[in-house]
Amino acid sequence: MDVIGFLIEAGGWAWVVAGLVLLALELVLPGGILLWLGISGIITGLAALFQPISLPFQALIFGMLSLVTIFGWLRYAKTRQTVSDRPYLNRRGDRLVGHEAVLDEPITGGYGRVALGDTVWRIAGPDLAAGKRVRIVAAEGAVLKVEPV
Structure with a gap:
């Protein structure tokens, strides 16, 4: 079966399923990146289900959402202070x-x-x-x- 044809036929459900698969992979391969890709896939799928969007535009939405969520999380995680009850443990x-x-x-x-x-x-x-x-x-x-x- 042709992948592009399947994506066009399945519409937004393909993005939702792909997002759920990415979220499941995050449980097996933790690192944080797959979490944000999965969330972006689910949001893209929901947008495609409620509004008819062409496949190239869906890919653009997924890519932009992925970049925004990943870089937003990295920026937040870098500035976040970690509180420790033993701050000088290894110093x-x-x-x-x-x-x-x-x-x-x-x-x-x-x-x-x-x-x-x-x-x-x-x-x-x-x-x-x-x-x-x-x-x-x-x-x-x-x-x-x-x-x-």
């Missing part, structure tokens, strides 16, 4: 910003080490002698930026 250095510590060894050449809890951290800051108090002001990877207190 141990950021968790230490604001803490004060006593230098175990001096900072020479801009770098030194300090023990915080059960971990020895590499620190960066102005040259200071051992025994001085420092405050952690930033974390860049595994290096903590400090300033004298």
Whole structure:
């Protein structure tokens, strides 16, 4: 059977069925894109059922709806804030910003080490002698930026 002939004969129902198939595929292959394609297919099918629209115009409606819904969702998802009860779970250095510590060894050449809890951290800051108090002001990877207190 000719695919174009079937689409013309089935009208909007072909779009509705295709949209439902895409929604079912989204359940098996999650990612979000098939969801918006399925919704666009269903909307295109409903529009074709209630208003006689030519097949090329139906394809144009489906394409435009798909682009608008996908890019709209991506834009919304990018600006959406995710709330966490443990915001520093994988950023141990950021968790230490604001803490004060006593230098175990001096900072020479801009770098030194300090023990915080059960971990020895590499620190960066102005040259200071051992025994001085420092405050952690930033974390860049595994290096903590400090300033004298």
